[in-house]
Amino acid sequence: MPPPSALEPSNRALPSHAGADNRLARVRIVLSRTSHPGNIGAAARAMLTMGLSRLVLCAPERFPDPEATARATGASELLAGARVVATLDEALADCVYTVGLSSRRRELAAPVLSIREAAHEAIRSTSEGEVALVFGSEVSGLTNEELARCSVVATIPSNPAYSSLNVAAAVQIAAYEVRLAAAGGDVWRAPRFAPATHGDQQALYAHAEKTLAALNFLNPERPRRLLPRLRRLFARAELEHEEVNILQGILARVDTLLRERR
Numbered sequence: 001m002p003p004p005s006a007l008e009p010s011n012r013a014l015p016s017h018a019g020a021d022n023r024l025a026r027v028r029i030v031l032s033r034t035s036h037p038g039n040i041g042a043a044a045r046a047m048l049t050m051g052l053s054r055l056v057l058c059a060p061e062r063f064p065d066p067e068a069t070a071r072a073t074g075a076s077e078l079l080a081g082a083r084v085v086a087t088l089d090e091a092l093a094d095c096v097y098t099v100g101l102s103s104r105r106r107e108l109a110a111p112v113l114s115i116r117e118a119a120h121e122a123i124r125s126t127s128e129g130e131v132a133l134v135f136g137s138e139v140s141g142l143t144n145e146e147l148a149r150c151s152v153v154a155t156i157p158s159n160p161a162y163s164s165l166n167v168a169a170a171v172q173i174a175a176y177e178v179r180l181a182a183a184g185g186d187v188w189r190a191p192r193f194a195p196a197t198h199g200d201q202q203a204l205y206a207h208a209e210k211t212l213a214a215l216n217f218l219n220p221e222r223p224r225r226l227l228p229r230l231r232r233l234f235a236r237a238e239l240e241h242e243e244v245n246i247l248q249g250i251l252a253r254v255d256t257l258l259r260e261r262r
Contacts, residue, residue: 020182021051026126027178028054029171030091032146033137037062041071041079042168043135048075050175055082056091056132088146091132097125098132100142100150101170103163111152118154119177133174135167196239204244204251205231211251214258 029047034040040063044055055078057063063084072079085091092098099118100110113121122131134150136142147153156165156173165173196204209227212218218226237243 020184023123023126023182024051024179025053026130027052027122028056028095028130028132029175030056030058030088030132030134031060031167031171032058032088032091032134032142034060034063034167035138037065037068038071039138039167040065040082041068041073041075042166043171044068044072044075044079044082046168046172047175048078049172050179052175052178053078053081055079057082057084058088058091059086060084088134088149092134092149094130095132096129097122097152098134098150099152099154099174100134100147101136101174102142102147102153102155103158103165104141110147110150113152113154115154115156115174115177116181118152119174119181121152122178123181133171133178135170135174138167194241196241196244200241200244201234201239204234204239204247207248207251211254211258214255 029043029052031040031043034057037060040055040057040060047053047055062068063082068079069076083091099122101115122133125131133154134142134146136146142150154174156170158165205227208230209218209220209223212226213220239247
């Protein structure tokens with residue numbers, strides 16, 4: 001298992017653009033008629049991982065509830081700040097753009113977009129005011145009446161033979177798309193450790209040439225294309241500083257064994 005530091009988020013994980021956090025602060029998640037409190041807690045956790053902090057609960061069957069707190073894990077503060085309202089109209093009253101999530105095709109007046117398109121429109125609309133992503137109950141999703149109250153309907157591409165997503169899973173996907181849109185659409189990149197410098201790499205190439213020659217794998221007088229190909233291979237690998245150290249250590253061990261055998 002990698003050390004804890006390798007698992008911690010990095011500034012490179014999702015690029016930070018000017019104003020991105022301000023835009024996310026204008027996005028709320030609205031859960032309508034949620035029947036299982038555990039889904040509320042799981043949705044809060046999904047929100048927090050993507051930098052969303054505003055949760056509105058419309059007529060939940062059970063809230064607050066210990067199961068919601070348990071499923072929220074580290075998002076208990078976000079959960080505690082959730083606003084509970086009686087109607088969807090109250091939840092959306094001050095919003096300029098609202099997105100209703102639905103997995104089923106229906107006869108709707110509102111335009112139907114993919115969640116990625118809807119997320120970009122939602123982030124664009126934060127320059128004008130508050131926006132909301134609205135999710136329905138676990139049993140039947142949003143009703144036609146609820147969807148009619150939304151600016152657009154968004155769908156999450158899924159398996160046509162089994163398109164039903166758990167509400168917390170749907171929140172996670174939608175929150176990710178909103179965060180991606182707020183960051184300017186850049187893709188997520190895994191965090192990297194310190195890259196190898198040019199000097200690190202040149203020292204590795206020189207050491208490798210010497211060791212390969214000692215192994216009779218390389219003829220220094222007729223190296224042909226071996227060394228250029230090794231350089232290309234290492235360049236594609238985008239070696240980190242520690243990785244160069246490991247390779248240098250392997251070569252040093254080979255050198256030692258060769259000396260012992262002579």
